[in-house]
Amino acid sequence: MLDVVAINGSPRAERSQTAQVLAPFIAGMTEAGAGVELLYASRLKVKECTCGTMHCWYGKPGECCVRDDMQSLYPRLAGADLLVLATPVYVPLPGGMQNILNRLCPLMDPRLETREGRTRARFREHVRIRRLALVATGGWWEKENMGTVVRIAEELAADVSVAFAGAVLRPHAYLMWSEGELTAEGRTVHEAVRQAGRDLVRTGSMAPENLAAIARPLITQEALLQQYNAMRDAVADR
């Protein structure tokens, strides 16, 4: 069985748009036979890297000198085959998610090598993770504004020498909902996300046309700007 650890980085945890997109993704992965552990960054006490000296590389290899929930997270991460990072775009990441990513250093083997002109490491031998996938939600219209978050996930995968399995992107995610219910389009997106989860477990990748369907516009760019600016004006007029 493929073991997956999924981390939801939204401070809004279960109530988040990210959770609403991650849920069908996890359902699809589970249907395809994966075992999925879901963690919420906001429920974990994970401090920033306060040592800043690469102690986990050149002091006590593999040991983080910051003591918090990361200590129990390290073995769970090391035992996963696939890591799913799920996050809202916060220009670029919410702090809790960023802290977890920074604190992955102890799982990395500091033997560096050059690949395609870039300095890269690998996960340590006991770390099973072979793939990393991203689920991201944003408020703005275009999926391109999620590019920095995609880049972070791609860079992280390359830094630890695992495959980047792709990004499930849902811009203006809140428009999948109306009066607390999924819209017809929202249901279609959910089904496509579920399919992406199944595909990822069965084939190790996700079909580009399905990812494009998940990210497709639910409104025109102009109409979305009008919605945001109407909210802005309503507050300004108070």
Ligand SMILES: Cc1cc2nc3c(=O)[nH]c(=O)nc-3n(C[C@H](O)[C@H](O)[C@H](O)COP(=O)(O)O)c2cc1C
């Ligand atoms: C601090 C902050 C910064 C944000 N920056 C962006 C942004 O640059 N681009 C974007 O599309 N959405 C941005 N958003 C909107 C959120 O990404 C969007 O509402 C997201 O779906 C919220 O997800 P959540 O409910 O999972 O937290 C920002 C929200 C916050 C709170």
